[in-house]
Amino acid sequence: MSGKGNAKGNSIVFLGDTGFPNGWAAVQRVTLLGRSLINVGCEVRVVCRLGVWKKDLKTDYGKEGVHEGIPYKYTVDSPFRPDNSFVRKYQKAKGLVGEFFYLVELKRKGKLDAVILSTLNFNDSLRYKIYSIIMGFPIVFNFVEMSSALKRRSSLSMRISDWLMENWLIKRFDGVMPISDKLYDFYSDLAPTKPILKVPVICDYNKFSGIDKSGSEPYFLYCASIQFKEVAEFVLNAYQSSKSLEKVKLYLLISGKQIEEISAFQKDIIKRFPLGNVKLFSNIPYQELVQLFIDAQGLLIPLRPNEEDAARFPHKIGEYLATGNPVVTTSVGEINTYFKDGVNALVSKNYDVKEFASRMDYILDNPKEAKIIGKRGKELGLKTFHFDNYGESIKNFIRDLL
Known part of the structure; x- marks a missing residue:
């Protein structure tokens, strides 16, 4: 069951996220937000209007089902992306119409009190705003990125x-849940009278408990999308200039749909590190990913000193902390809000290869201290980033909008 849904404000619908329940950070955030609301008695569902799954995706899910207690529904014939362009256009139109009438049905049955919206698309967001006026439900915007950056x-x-999304439409939503202080301040300045609730990166720490290290070879690990290839290159440079090059390996976990780009990147790595010091993994199952996180000597996530990284709060940070292993990062954005170098993470003050490499070396030179830092990071995560800590506050936030 997905909660009781028998009180005003208890029926929440997630819109705007395509690909559910298959996907990475965006889908995982929606899943965790949904579960947190279910655990405080809400009824939750996800509605998707487009089929975007790739044909070769191996999954037990269909166009309608339940994922981790959350019912979901596609309003097209299939959640898989059609190959034929005419079929895609037809399914797009069908999904659009189907979504509208499904939302009307949910509202009529008392199963749509509010919407949590997750999309950067202005046209989609404007359409949902019009729906909210017609049907009479508030929209809470799940604000996780500065799209213009x-x-x-x-x-x-x-x-x-x-520009239209960030300067005009966003302030017409009923409330916003920013993931970072920068997005919080941006929205507060833009719409000072509108309700706002910060919900930082969240993670299910229960999924990391009771899993022992497997005794694998020592390595550092960096995990990200191929879209952050430039950051992966920074990590490679830091690894190459650190002591770790001779003592531990570097694992790169690279996700993304750009198979050719990932393959080319792997070929470059093989040429650059012919001895096999660096291993690249791509689109691996989640449980295998968790084990790789747990087995790592240190978990790397450098943030760049730009507006994009200052505004976001990578989902992987929450998962990194859940392992109890030390996290190596840079002093950008939310890192400055929650972390202190040598206390609960290893923080490079600058986005500098040699300085970042020195923080990696600290783990090898000071294994006992590094272990304590990792433990403190996990304690911070359990207190601040465990998903179940936010269900009640989100439910109350939404109820106040009704």
Whole structure:
């Protein structure tokens, strides 16, 4: 069951996230937000209007089902992306119409009190805002990125869309849940009278408990999307200039749909490190990912000194902390809010290869102290980033909007 859903404000629908329940950080955040609400008596469901799964995706899920207690529904014929362009256009239109009437049905049955919206798309967001006016439900925006700061959103149409989203539409939502202080301050300045609730990176720490180290070879680990290839190159440079090059290996866990780009990156790594010091893993199962996190000597996540990284709060940080292993990062954005170098993480003051390498070396030179730092990081995570800590406050936040 997905909660009781029998009181005003208890029926929450997630919109805007395509790909559920298959996906990485965005889908995992929606899942954890949903579970946190279920655990405080809410009824939760996810509605997706587009089929985006790749044909070769191995999954037991269909167009409708339940994932970790959360019912979901696709309003198209299949959650898989059609190969034919005509079929894609037809399914897009069908999903759009189907979504509207499904939301009308949910509202009529008393199963739609509020929406949590997760999308950077201006057109989609505007449509949902119109739906909210027609059907009479509030929208809470799940604010996790400053879209205008993303390099991949560089076309003129995207820049116009992002400007309209960030300067006009976002302040017309009923409430916002920013993931970082920078996004919190941005929204507070933009819409000072609107309700706002910060919900930082969240993680299910129970999934990391009771898992022992497997006794594998020593290694550092960096995990990210291929979209952050430039940061992966920074990590490779830091590894190459550190003592760890001779003592431990470096594991890169790279996710993404760009198979050719990942393959080319792997070939470059083999040429650069012919002795096999660096291993690249791609799109591996989640439980295998957790084990790799737990077995690592140190977990690396350098943030760049730019607006994009200052605004976001990577999902992997929560998972890194859950292992109890030391985290190595840089003094950018949310890192400054929660972490102190040598206390609960190893924090490089600058985004500098040699300085970051020195923080990696600290783990090898001071294993006992590094273990204590990792333990403190886990304690911080359990107190501040465990998903169950936020269900009640989110439920009350939404109820106050009704």
